[in-house]
Amino acid sequence: MKAMKKIWRYIKQYKKLLYISLIMLVLNQVLGLLSPLIVKEILDEHIMGIEFPWYQVAEEGEHTVYFNGDYYKQERYFGDGETKGKQVSVFTHKSNFYFVYEPIIEGKKTIDDQTLTVVKDEITKTYSISKLDYEDVIDFYKPSFFMLKILVLLLLARSILSIIIGYIQRISTANLNINMVRDARLDAIKKVxxxxxxxxxxxxxxxxxxxxxxxxxxxxxxxxxxxxxxxxxxxxxxxxxxxxxxxxxxxxxxxxxxxxxxxxxxxxxxxxxxxxxxxxxxxxxxxxxxxxxxxxxxxxxxxxxxxxxxxxxxxxxxxxxxxxxxxxxxxxxxxxxxxxxxxxxxxxxxxxxxxxxxxxxxxxxxxxxxxxxxxxxxxxxxxxxxxxxxxxxxxxxxxxxxxxxxxxxxDGEVEDNTKEVIPRYKGRIQFENVWFAYHEQDYVIKDINLNIEPGQVVGLVGHTGSGKSSLMSLLLRFYDLKPTDKGKILVDGIDITNFSKPTYRQHIGIILQDPVLFKGTIASNVRFGANDITDEQIEEILIHIGAKQLLDKFDKGIHQEVSRAGSNLSVGEKQLISFARALIYNPSILVMDEATANIDTETETLIQNALDIVSKGRTMIIIAHRLSTIKNADKIVVLNNGEKFEEGSHKELIINNGIYANIYRSQV
CATH class of the missing domain: 1.20.1560.10 (ABC transporter type 1, transmembrane domain)
Known part of the structure; x- marks a missing residue:
């Protein structure tokens, strides 16, 4: 079974638990085999065994029964050479026990007063019988008492052993299952x-x-x-x-x-x-x-x-x-x-x-x-x-x-996860004749040629659906160019597909329109895995980008717990945490995706100041609807329907009187 082969990779790490579980299962089955045989022995050999042939003996001894002045012993208890006397019978009928001074034949039994009538194959025989009282019945059962005790104790021991073995089996199986599921869930999270x-x-x-x-x-x-x-x-x-x-x-x-x-x-x-x-x-x-x-x-x-x-x-x-x-x-x-x-x-x-x-x-x-x-x-x-x-x-x-x-x-298709340490990028980015489609040849990026020099701040502008986010998704390698696409993207003159994605992304950062915060504190969200960064450094960075009010807002400062999705923080405060995170990460290329779209004018000024600080020493691409954010950018690129429509500084584009100028006037 394919599914079993897949989970074997997890089971084999805990073979000892599996073997213990299987051994206990087999032992329980062996005990199950013995149980009916023990019960059969009790019923046939010792409960119903009272009807086995009895013989008169001369004197009292082991396994003998005294009744009406004589001693009797069952055939099975005689030793070699031991003398047997007259054969007698003990039988049960309708919950009563009877004694007969001679052997009786098998057949249909009827009792009338002190007479037993047995009918078999048209043969009828009658016998004179004596009904046994309670003490007599106990006496006739006494020879079997010892074995009955042994067999009952065996049944009890079998039951206790079965419970113990079942307990061990279930615990070992549970441990195997829990460890296996834990490992698989961890692998699934890693693959996600x-x-x-x-x-x-x-x-x-x-x-x-x-x-x-x-x-x-x-x-x-x-x-x-x-x-x-x-x-x-x-x-x-x-x-x-x-x-x-x-x-x-x-x-x-x-x-x-x-x-x-x-x-x-x-x-x-x-x-x-x-x-x-x-x-x-x-x-x-x-x-x-x-x-x-x-x-x-x-x-x-x-x-x-x-x-x-x-x-x-x-x-x-x-x-x-x-x-x-x-x-x-x-x-x-x-x-x-x-x-x-x-x-x-x-x-x-x-x-x-x-x-x-x-x-x-x-x-x-x-x-x-x-x-x-x-x-x-x-x-x-x-x-x-x-x-x-x-x-x-x-x-x-x-x-x-x-x-x-x-x-x-x-086992799904995953991206190459290897990571090699490479020198920090200088930050030169080139899009050369890039064509890109999500599905077949329905291109959302059409023949884009764009050069961004190291340390430049570049604004990316365009109406909804113009291809801004798609272009940045290619740069961030959320998507790679497919064989049906065209062109290539270079960073510092090297095709970005030459690296594994983890290797390539180690010097690239992003600040989203809706900042993503995780469960923890302000400090853990800023540090974000950079465990060598101290609390003092985090506080310095937050103050440096103008987020001192965030430290003053909470009594615990940077150790304030962040609610689900950062609901106890404003959009601007969450954005400042994102800026601080970017500074900690220190990428050479930073992409800002509509980072000021959802904030008020006062907060925008605060974010703009933070932006000026964050942009120093790195290449920055800003996707913006609010053109005031990119007014001072080194270069602004205007996209329209997947094509590069305009390119230049703010002043040049205003003079050009194209799409950018129209958007700017509408906002002003």
């Missing part, structure tokens, strides 16, 4: 950081989260289910047949007839179940994604009173999930669990019919309660693997689907 950016555009965040949190449990379910099916069920099957062949080989062979029927039945069941399981898991992921969307957009939903429509959309999805889940339950209850219970009933009835018919028609066939009990137990142990199979096959299908989904992340 290396997935191509277009993966996140195609996959909703909630659905991706569901895969890492929920679907990774499919590996644990798959291992547990396979252990149950392959090991537990197989061992149960093998040991059951050992017991059955030991008791009655003929019936054991007859039982093989059922397996072709079960095989056809199971194939049909699995085929139906797999389709439903796939839909159930897919809808479960969509529900998680929908919830994530609702929670993240709750403010918009409330403002626009879109709550009813949202609930309706969620209800539609939820009903679809419920419908598929109900289908799965119906499938189990019709072709799964109930059919197994039906088969269990047929097996019990078949055993009774088989032994009953044999007892009546097969000469010399001896049937006992212990034999029927033991054989029924073994046959039910054959049904148990089928029961496990049909109960667990649903889990198996879900586990396989979920395992395949998580391994789409773990």
């Amino acid at each position: 950081g290396r997935l191509p950016i277009n993966y996140f555009e195609q996959e909703p965040a909630g659905k991706l989260s569901n895969r890492i949190i929920h679907d990774v449990g499919g590996m644990m379910m798959l291992l547990g289910t396979l252990i149950n099916l392959v090991i537990n069920a197989s061992m149960s099957f093998i040991f059951a047949y050992i017991g059955m062949f030991y008791l009655d080989a003929k019936l054991a062979l007859i039982s093989f007839v059922i397996y072709p029927i079960v095989y056809i039945w199971l194939r049909f069941f699995i085929k139906k179940l797999r389709k439903v399981a796939t839909k159930v898991n897919e809808l479960n992921s969509l529900i998680t994604a929908s919830l994530n969307e609702i929670i993240n957009g709750i403010s918009i939903l409330q403002i626009f009173n879109y709550k009813k429509q949202t609930s309706k959309r969620f209800d539609t999805l939820n009903k679809a999930f419920m419908g598929e889940h109900i289908k799965e339950i119906k499938l189990h209850t019709t072709l799964g669990w109930n059919m197994i219970n039906f088969l269990r009933g047929i097996v019990t009835a078949a055993i009774i019919v088989y032994f009953g018919y044999g007892y009546l028609n097969v000469e010399g066939m001896v049937i006992s309660a212990g034999l029927i009990y033991a054989y029924n137990e073994y046959l039910l142990k054959l049904i148990d693997p089928l029961n496990i199979l049909f109960r667990q096959v649903g889990n198996l299908q879900h586990a396989v689907v979920r395992t395949e989904r998580i391994f789409k992340i773990i």
